[in-house]
Amino acid sequence: HKVASTDRGKDRALIVHVQINRAKDAEARIAELRELCRTAGVKVLDVLVQRRPEADPKFLVGRGKLDEILVTAMQRGADVVIFDPDLSPGQARAISEATELKVIDRTMLILDIFAQHATSKDGKLQVELAQLRYALPRLIEKNTMMSRLTAGPGGKAGIGGRGPGETKLEINRRRARERIHLLAKRLEDLAGDRRLRRQRRTERELPILAICGYTNAGKSTLLNSLTEGNAVAADKLFATLDPISRRLRFPEEREVIITDTVGFIRDLPAELQRAFRATLEEMADADLLVHVVDASDPDRDQHIAAVTTILSDLGLGEKPRILVWNKVDQLDPAEADALTRLDGGFLVSALDRATFGPLLLAIERTLWKQGRDTLIARAAHAS
Ligand SMILES: Nc1nc2c(ncn2[C@@H]2O[C@H](COP(=O)(O)OP(=O)(O)OP(=O)(O)O)[C@@H](O)[C@H]2O)c(=O)[nH]1
Ligand SMILES: [Mg+2]
Incomplete structure (x- = not known):
């Protein structure tokens, strides 16, 4: 009884992942999509994987496959089908016209999480x-x-139809x-x-340090431990959406402003990047970026690649940056050692302040070398 009642009102989804041209990241993408569903409160009934040399321009998948998917969704009692990669507007309309089911894609799912957070x-x-x-x-x-694209059965706002707060998306x-x-x-x-x-x-004239990184890397936890503040940390994707700033004091009356930012994710579409505007402004202002990586995630290399790409897309690729391998408590010491030997960076556990020493020293050194230059530049600019 309990299970049924907690599941009621929860969206039940069929995930369709289209693997184009034997892309190697299919497994990681599917795991990530499941994680996004969990965060959004969507129950995943099944995952269907389609391999194609290229995407079908009309339906993403072939017409025959689409019919098969829709029948399966009905049989399994799904009320929403979630496509990954994203549907073009034309594909979304074509598929919505072919079914009574709600049709969304990965970006709409992410936007729904944003709306909740x-x-x-x-x-x-x-x-x-x-x-x-x-x-x-x-x-x-x-x-x-009221389009079925976003409205659930009976016009109720389910996944893809939730606005920020409790409001329904108009x-x-x-x-x-x-x-x-x-x-x-x-x-x-x-x-x-x-x-x-x-x-x-x-x-x-306080230097600014921005913590950035993949979603769920531990950015807010690190900010909290560094400053003993109370930024929201949670085992969810995109727990943080709004920039939060705090002060961090070093010896010799040195002080920095440290800001937390929204997490990144691979294939972040332009529509979503705009939603990050406040966060992006914080990063553009920063004197130093601290890139936090969940070192215990098997997919960490792709996370790093995605963050690096987004940073350079934003024109932030040249900003001074420190790499932080977080969650070392979850890592085999030999593996942790290998990480820093190959790629440099600092090993920390955001849960354990005792691990922060070398990182703090590096921040202080970079900022006060960098900080002085910036101050000189600012003074020159002002005069
Ligand atoms: N074991 C372990 N868990 C950690 C560590 N740092 C963070 N976590 C956990 O990882 C999860 C995500 O932490 P957050 O600080 O919310 O991550 P975030 O990068 O701010 O995530 P978003 O704001 O969602 O992008 C939480 O459950 C944390 O408790 C760590 O060093 N070790
Ligand atoms: Mg956060």
């Missing part, structure tokens, strides 16, 4: 805007009031366009406020 006013507006922008071209015509086309306009304007105003705040902070 956003807490600041700014973060909520950003997420709602990203959701609307993503959903709008994917809405199908035949259901003008997806009437005309209203969506108006709302997008309004949100964009409000966000502009808030960005202005943030600019002022950051400017005041810059005037104080």
Whole structure:
């Protein structure tokens, strides 16, 4: 009885992963998608893997395969089918027209998690805007009031239809366009406020350090332990959406501002990157980036590659950066040793302050070498 009642109201999903041209990261992507579903509160009934030399332009998979998938979904009692990789707007519309089931993709799933986790006013507006922008071209015509793309059975907002907070995502086309306009304007105003705040902070001339890394790497935990603050840390993907800043004091009255940022994930689409705007501004302002890696994750190399790619896409590739191998408590000492020997960086357990010594020293050295240059540059700029 208990199981049935906790599962009721929970979305039941069939995952469809399309492996293009024998891509080697299929297993890791599927594991990650399962993890995203768990975080979003979606029950995964089954995972179907399709191998294709290239994506079908119309349906992502072939027409015959699509029918098979939809029949399987009905038989298994799924109420949503989640596609990975993402569907183009045309594919999303074509598939939605072929079925009564709700059809979403990986990006919509991630946006749904963002919607559940956003807490600041700014973060909520950003997420709602990203959701609307993503959903709008994917809405199908035949259901003008409330598209099945986002509304669940009976019009209830399930996965893909949740707005930030408890609100349901509005997806009437005309209203969506108006709302997008309004949100964009409000966000502009808030960005202005943030600019002022950051400017005041810059005037104080404290160096800024931003913690970045793959989602769930332990960034918030590290920030907490470093500063004994209380950033939300949880075994969830994208637990942190809003930038949080704290002070960290070193000896000799040296002080830095240290900020936590939203986690990265591979294949982050432009729509999602925009939702990170506040976080990205923090990183652009930083004097030093601390890249935190979950060293105990078997997929860590791909996580590092994804973070490196995103950072250079954002024009942050040249910023001074320190690599931190986190969760060493979960690692075999020999393996931990090999990691730093090959790639450098610092081994820590964010749960254990006793492991922070060498990292703190490196931060202090980099910042106060770097910090002085920056101060000189700022002074020169001001005069
Ligand atoms: N064993 C172990 N667990 C850790 C360590 N650091 C963090 N964790 C756990 O890893 C999980 C994720 O930690 P967070 O600090 O929320 O990770 P994050 O990088 O901020 O994640 P997002 O904000 O979701 O991107 C939590 O369950 C932490 O308790 C560590 O050094 N060792
Ligand atoms: Mg976090």
